[in-house]
Amino acid sequence: MIEEEKTVLIDTVWKPHSAEFVDKLAREIDLKSIDFIVANHGESDHSGALPALMEKIPTAPIYCTANGVKSLSGQYRHPEWNFRVVKTGDSVDVGNGKKLVFVEMKMLHWPDSMASYMTGDNILFSNDAFGQHYAIEELFNDKADQCLLWAEAIKYYANILNPFSPLVKKKVEEVQSLGLPIDIIAPSHGAIWRDNPLQIVEKYYEWAQGYQEDQVTIVYDTMWDGTKQLAHKIGAEIRRLSPDTKVKIFNISKTNKNDIMTEVFKSRAIAVGSPTVSRNILSSVGGWLEFLKELKFKKKKAAVFGCYGWSGESPQVLRQKLTDAGFEVVEPEIKCNWIPDEDVTGKTADAAKALLQVPSLS
Numbered sequence: 514m515i516e517e518e519k520t521v522l523i524d525t526v527w528k529p530h531s532a533e534f535v536d537k538l539a540r541e542i543d544l545k546s547i548d549f550i551v552a553n554h555g556e557s558d559h560s561g562a563l564p565a566l567m568e569k570i571p572t573a574p575i576y577c578t579a580n581g582v583k584s585l586s587g588q589y590r591h592p593e594w595n596f597r598v599v600k601t602g603d604s605v606d607v608g609n610g611k612k613l614v615f616v617e618m619k620m621l622h623w624p625d626s627m628a629s630y631m632t633g634d635n636i637l638f639s640n641d642a643f644g645q646h647y648a649i650e651e652l653f654n655d656k657a658d659q660c661l662l663w664a665e666a667i668k669y670y671a672n673i674l675n676p677f678s679p680l681v682k683k684k685v686e687e688v689q690s691l692g693l694p695i696d697i698i699a700p701s702h703g704a705i706w707r708d709n710p711l712q713i714v715e716k717y718y719e720w721a722q723g724y725q726e727d728q729v730t731i732v733y734d735t736m737w738d739g740t741k742q743l744a745h746k747i748g749a750e751i752r753r754l755s756p757d758t759k760v761k762i763f764n765i766s767k768t769n770k771n772d773i774m775t776e777v778f779k780s781r782a783i784a785v786g787s788p789t790v791s792r793n794i795l796s797s798v799g800g801w802l803e804f805l806k807e808l809k810f811k812k813k814k815a816a817v818f819g820c821y822g823w824s825g826e827s828p829q830v831l832r833q834k835l836t837d838a839g840f841e842v843v844e845p846e847i848k849c850n851w852i853p854d855e856d857v858t859g860k861t862a863d864a865a866k867a868l869l870q871v872p873s874l875s
Contacts, residue, residue: 514541515631518608519548523629523638524701528561535565544569549597549605551613552577553640555584555625559701564589576605578617580625599627609633618642618684620677635696642681643713645669645703655708662704664775666713669702670720671778672771676809681721685714720778723812728759729868730776733786734766734797739820739852740786743861746853747784747818750865758869765801773801774808782814782868783840785831786847789821794830802831806838815840816864818847825850843867 515521520542526534538544544566552560552575563585567573576597577585586592599605599615606612611633618626621642629638645665649657674681698706698713706713729751735741741764748760761780763773777783785802787794815835819827828846835842845863 514538515607515613516542517611519606520546521549521551521607521613522547522566523551524553524559525550525562525566527558531562531565534562535569538566539569547573549574549576551575551629551638552581552585553627553629553638554623554701555581555588556623557588559640560585560588564591567591567594576613576615578619578625578627580619580623581627584623584625601627607631616688620680621684622673622677630693630695635694637693637695637698637710639698639700641673641701642684643698643706643717644700647703649704652705653708654704654706654710654713657704665703666716667720667778668771668775670717671775672808674717675720675778676807678721678723678809678811681717685718685721688714724778725781725813726759726779727755727757728761728776728780729782729784730773730780731760731762731784731786732765732773732777732801733762733818734764734788734795735786735820736788736790736795737852739849740788740818742853743818743820743847743849743857744784744786746857746861747816747847747864750858750861751869754862754865755869766797770801770804774804777805777810777813778808780813782816784816784818784864784868785835786818787827787831788819789823789825789827792824792826794819794827798831799834802834802838806834810839813840814868814870815842816845816847816868817842818849818861818864820849820851820853822851 574595574597576599579598582596601617604612604614614630616628618628626640628640647665698710731744731748733740733744744762748762751760761776787798817828817831825848828848832842845867847860849857
């Protein structure tokens with residue numbers, strides 16, 4: 514909420530909290546005193562309480578992008594709402610010599626997304642950019658546990674914004690070129706950045722350019738532990754060949770997919786394993802690979818592995834899916850009949866060596 518000569522509400526909350534939101538807002542201000550609403554983003558966790566609020570103030574102007582009108586009208590079926598379409602560079606006076614300047618943030622992460630910058634106080638209401646799925650009672654980044662804050666920030670980027678990294682890079686450069694003083698970045702999710710707020714902007718710029726650490730992540734699911742054993746053998750070979758490289762191993766069925774994707778984001782290479790099931794891979798691995806493809810990782814290598822009893826197609830299936838997801842799949846495949854034995858050691862060593870090479874820049 515902005516309270517200057519004009520009273521401005523920026524976004525609302527998720528629909529299940531509509532009544533609570535409107536009631537609490539009404540305790541703080543006379544709802545009829547709201548001069549206009551800014552809808553930076555139409556997704557329901559931002560706009561869900563808008564219908565309940567508009568029942569109270571049906572003629573209040575709603576400032577949003579052209580795609581924002583489509584999003585809000587499509588979800589809530591109120592084309593009669595008083596929409597005011599804005600684009601980058603448009604502004605509205607809030608009084609006391611201050612303005613809200615609008616910046617379109619298309620595909621960061623929806624087509625309707627925008628940010629709003631308040632002059633005078635130098636606050637960037639950044640919408641989904643620079644956020645975290647993380648709540649702290651004290652609100653501000655300097656009050657947060659720093660390890661948890663940054664872990665949640667990179668997790669948020671990896672799982673939501675990574676597919677749009679080229680756009681993130683351009684948008685950061687565009688905002689920097691404007692030379693706007695920014696004293697506070699207030700995202701729609703997570704901590705408000707008031708202590709050195711540009712640190713998160715700098716991190717986004719770094720993360721947007723094929724980010725990786727010296728890490729290999731191994732991901733698998735297994736039926737009777739054969740593929741699990743292969744995963745740990747590959748990990749052991751990587752540690753033997755490169756002791757300083759971090760190795761992280763996850764069972765897809767037992768670990769949150771967003772946590773795994775965060776580790777993939779940080780990795781220079783991955784290895785993915787599944788046993789062969791009906792000439793295919795486990796459905797848990799197949800579903801995870803579809804999510805992996807959505808996130809559009811770049812400049813990363815991958816290896817494939819799996820045990821089988823009868824036919825052994827899983828490595829070929831994994832290779833094709835990882836190639837489709839944009840990974841450079843190394844040639845050595847690890848395929849083992851039934852349970853791994855000592856004969857597989859050479860194969861795991863070859864795969865580890867291939868993964869540890871410098872990734873292709875093509």
